[in-house]
Amino acid sequence: MTTHALEIQRGQRFEFGKNWQRFLSVLNDQRIAEAEKSLRAMLETESLSGKSFLDIGSGSGLFSLAAMRLGAARVHSFDYDLGCVECTRELKRRYFPDAGNWSIERGSVLEPPYLAGLGQFDFVYCWGVLHYCGNMWQGMENIVPLVACKGKLFIAIFNDQGLVSELWLKIKSTYNRLPNGLKFLVLWPAFVRLWGPTMIRDLVLGRPFRTWRTYGERRGMSAWHDVVGWVGGYPCEVAKPEEILGFYKKRSFNLLKLKTCGGGHGCNEFLLMNCAE
Amino acid sequence: MVSYAKEVEQGQRFEFGKNWQRFLGVLNEDRIVEAEKSLRTMLEAESLSGKSFLDVGSGSGLFSLAAMRLGAARVHSFDYDPQSVACTKELKRRYFPDAHHWTIEEGSVLDPAYLAALGQFDIVYSWGVLHHTGKMWQALENVALLVNSRGRLYIALYNDQGGKSLRWRTVKSLYNRGKPWRLLVISIFVPYFVLGGLAVDIVRWKNPLRRYRDYKKSRGMSVVHDWVDWLGGYPFEFAKPEQIFDFYRKRSFSLVKLKTCGGGLGNNEFVFQKCAG
Numbered sequence: 001m002t003t004h005a006l007e008i009q010r011g012q013r014f015e016f017g018k019n020w021q022r023f024l025s026v027l028n029d030q031r032i033a034e035a036e037k038s039l040r041a042m043l044e045t046e047s048l049s050g051k052s053f054l055d056i057g058s059g060s061g062l063f064s065l066a067a068m069r070l071g072a073a074r075v076h077s078f079d080y081d082l083g084c085v086e087c088t089r090e091l092k093r094r095y096f097p098d099a100g101n102w103s104i105e106r107g108s109v110l111e112p113p114y115l116a117g118l119g120q121f122d123f124v125y126c127w128g129v130l131h132y133c134g135n136m137w138q139g140m141e142n143i144v145p146l147v148a149c150k151g152k153l154f155i156a157i158f159n160d161q162g163l164v165s166e167l168w169l170k171i172k173s174t175y176n177r178l179p180n181g182l183k184f185l186v187l188w189p190a191f192v193r194l195w196g197p198t199m200i201r202d203l204v205l206g207r208p209f210r211t212w213r214t215y216g217e218r219r220g221m222s223a224w225h226d227v228v229g230w231v232g233g234y235p236c237e238v239a240k241p242e243e244i245l246g247f248y249k250k251r252s253f254n255l256l257k258l259k260t261c262g263g264g265h266g267c268n269e270f271l272l273m274n275c276a277e
Numbered sequence: 278m279v280s281y282a283k284e285v286e287q288g289q290r291f292e293f294g295k296n297w298q299r300f301l302g303v304l305n306e307d308r309i310v311e312a313e314k315s316l317r318t319m320l321e322a323e324s325l326s327g328k329s330f331l332d333v334g335s336g337s338g339l340f341s342l343a344a345m346r347l348g349a350a351r352v353h354s355f356d357y358d359p360q361s362v363a364c365t366k367e368l369k370r371r372y373f374p375d376a377h378h379w380t381i382e383e384g385s386v387l388d389p390a391y392l393a394a395l396g397q398f399d400i401v402y403s404w405g406v407l408h409h410t411g412k413m414w415q416a417l418e419n420v421a422l423l424v425n426s427r428g429r430l431y432i433a434l435y436n437d438q439g440g441k442s443l444r445w446r447t448v449k450s451l452y453n454r455g456k457p458w459r460l461l462v463i464s465i466f467v468p469y470f471v472l473g474g475l476a477v478d479i480v481r482w483k484n485p486l487r488r489y490r491d492y493k494k495s496r497g498m499s500v501v502h503d504w505v506d507w508l509g510g511y512p513f514e515f516a517k518p519e520q521i522f523d524f525y526r527k528r529s530f531s532l533v534k535l536k537t538c539g540g541g542l543g544n545n546e547f548v549f550q551k552c553a554g
Contacts, residue, residue, distance in 0.1 A: 163477055163480065163481070240537055241518060241535060241537050242534070242535040242536050242537060245532070245535050246534075246535075249533075254531065255522070255531075255532055256526075257519075257523075258518060258519040258522045259519050260517055260518050260519055260537070
C-alpha cells in the first residue's frame with residue numbers, strides 16, 4: 001500500500017482526487033473560459049506562447065488545460081493524489097489527446113529528487129496546494145529552484161485568521177476521522193455556516209440561490225465541490241501574507257501582485273518574480 | 278486653524294489630540310522602549326543615525342521621540358490637530374528640551390504648499406493617520422513626494438473588512454454627534470471589546486488579564502486610549518493591502534515589509550522603498 005493510501009485509511013488525508021472526479025461531470029466550456037481568464041489576469045499576460053508552465057498539485061487539471069489553451073510551449077502537471085492525476089489525464093484525453101508538450105504524472109513536492117529532474121519553468125503555478133502537503137514551509141522552499149531566472153511563481157495559501165483558523169483545523173481533522181457514513185454530521189453544519197448567511201441574504205434581496213448558481217463564474221469551479229474540498233481538506237496549514245512575503249523576499253523574489261481574502265477564510269494570492277542572478 | 282475647530286464643532290471630526298493628552302499621563306520608559314523597538318523592527322535598522330525622519334500626524338509624539346532616541350539627524354513632526362501638536366511639544370520639553378534638530382508644528386497633509394516647503398526625508402512615517410484625513414488617496418499621493426530617492430515610507434492604514442467597515446463608520450459618526458451619543462457608543466462597545474477578548478482567552482485557556490498587561494508591548498500604546506481612538510476616530514477610510522500595494526507599485530515604490538491584522542479590525546502596516554531614478 002502506498003503512503004498516500006495509508007494516510008487516507010488512517011483518516012490523516014482527504015481524497016482530493018475523488019472530489020475532483022465528481023467535478024469533471026459538471027465541467028463545461030464556460031468554466032474553462034473562466035479559468036483561462038483568471039489565469040491571464042493573475043499572471044498579467046495575454047498569452048503563454050513560448051513559455052513553460054509547471055502546475056504543482058494540478059487537482060482537476062483545469063488550470064493546466066487553461067495554460068495549454070493559452071498556448072504554453074510546454075506544460076507539466078503533477079499531483080500527489082492519484083485520483084487527481086487521473087482526473088488531469090482525463091482532461092487531456094478530452095481536449096488535447098495528442099499533445100506531446102503536456103506531461104502528467106504523480107509526484108510529490110516533498111521529494112527533492114523528483115523535483116530536481118523537472119528542470120526550470122517560466123511560470124510555476126501552485127494554487128491552494130502547499131497548505132495541504134503536510135509540510136508547507138518545506139514545500140515552499142522546495143519549489144524555489146523550479147522557477148527560472150526572471151520567471152514567475154504564482155501561489156495561493158490559506159490565510160491565517162488566528163482563532164478561527166484553529167477551530168477550522170479541528171473541524172477538518174474530525175471530518176477525516178469520521179467513517180464515510182457519518183461525515184455528513186460535520187459537513188452539513190459546516191455548509192450551513194459557510195453558505196447560510198449568503199443564502200439568507202439572496203433570499204431577502206429577492207434573488208434566491210443567485211450567488212450559489214453564479215459561483216462557477218469565478219475561477220470556473222463548482223460551489224458544492226469547493227465546500228467539500230474546504231471542509232475535508234486536510235492536513236492543512238495557514239499563513240499570514242507577511243510570512244509568505246518575508247519568506248520569498250529572503251530568497252530574492254519580488255512581489256508583483258497581491259490579493260488578500262479580506263481576512264475571511266480563503267486564500268491569499270501572490271505573484272512573485274525570481275530576481276536571483 | 279479655523280476649519281479644524283469648525284469640523285470638530287459640527288461633529289465631523291474627532292479630537293484625537295485630547296485623547297493623546299490623556300495618554301501622556303500613562304507614558305513611561307517601558308512604552309517608549311516598545312515604540313523604539315517597533316520602529317527598529319519595521320524599518321530593519323538598529324539606529325537612525327544620519328537619517329532624516331518625518332512624522333506625518335505625530336499624535337502623541339511618541340514615535341518622533343523614539344526616532345530622536347534612535348539618533349535621527351533631523352526629526353520633523355506635524356499634525357492637523359492643535360492638541361496633538363501641543364502633546365508632541367510637551368514630549369520634546371520633557372525629553373529633548375534643547376534639541377534644535379527636532380521641529381514640531383501644525384500642518385496638513387492635504388496642504389500641498391505646506392508640504393512642498395518641507396523637502397524630502399529618508400524616512401516618512403505616518404502610522405494610522407491618513408485614513409482620518411477625509412481624503413486618504415490624495416494624502417497617500419502627497420506623502421509619496423516627501424520620500425527621498427531610496428528612502429522609506431512607513432504607513433499604517435485601516436484594513437477594509439467590507440460590510441463591517443461600513444458599519445463601523447456609522448458607529449464612529451454617531452460618536453462624534455455629541456456627548457449623549459458618545460456615552461451611548463462607549464457604554465455599548467467597551468463591554469463588547471472586553472467580553473470579546475474574554476471569550477477568546479477562555480477558549481484558548483489563557484489568563485484573561487494578560488492581554489491588558491501585554492498590550493503596551495505592541496508599539497507602547499495604551500489599550501483604553503486605543504479603544505477611544507478607534508470608536509471616535511472620524512473621518513474614517515480603509516483599504517485592502519493589495520490596493521495600497523498596487524497604488525505605490527505604480528509610483529515606483531517596492532514593498533519591503535508588511536504586517537496585516539489577520540483580516541480583523543485594525544491596521545495593516547507597510548514599509549515601502551522608493552526605487553532610484
